[in-house]
Amino acid sequence: DGGITQSPKYLFRKEGQNVTLSCEQNLNHDAMYWYRQDPGQGLRLIYYSQIVNDFQKGDIAEGYSVSREKKESFPLTVTSAQKNPTAFYLCASISRGGGQPQHFGDGTRLSIL
């Protein structure tokens, strides 16, 4: 079945450590997105990519980095510069144009050790 796979489901970060969240899709979608969700809040956009080898900052990009070397993959790195990384991270993809609904992965829950 086509879909979006996020891994790991749970991740723990030590102080000063960079961690990478994986997002893979086999939907042949052009655009991919990373959102952060804090308790009691909506989703906020971190980074997005509309095409391979190109990506743009969202509303809360500080402390995060991404790459888009393959169409299927859009990993997110939470760097040590992100001082409050504890959150639920969701990856999404969309076939460009026409206001299509974004498809979401199951999310990664990141906590500080």
Added chain:
Amino acid sequence: AQKVTQAQTEISVVEKEDVTLDCVYETRDTTYYLFWYKQPPSGELVFLIRRNSFDEQNEISGRYSWNFQKSTSSFNFTITASQVVDSAVYFCALSAPESTDKLIFGTGTRLQVFP
């Protein structure tokens, strides 16, 4: 600027009651899309419905119905005869092609349906 407001933070109902979740949006785009997503306790976001700005027809799908009114910039969602399985957080969201299809989410409404 685009904005989505879900004023109801949490709603509790007893099974079989009808419940309406409110959504008000702001945008200057003439072409835009509105969405409802459901987030059950497991965390994934499940797409429920999409409407475009040129289609104000209300829609009914089983126990779900949606009321889109451009005059009041609202896109409300009603669940008829609610069930315990409807318990989740519901998000309203807005996107526009001119904004690269980024989704602007409301803060969500937590619905609890008690037996």
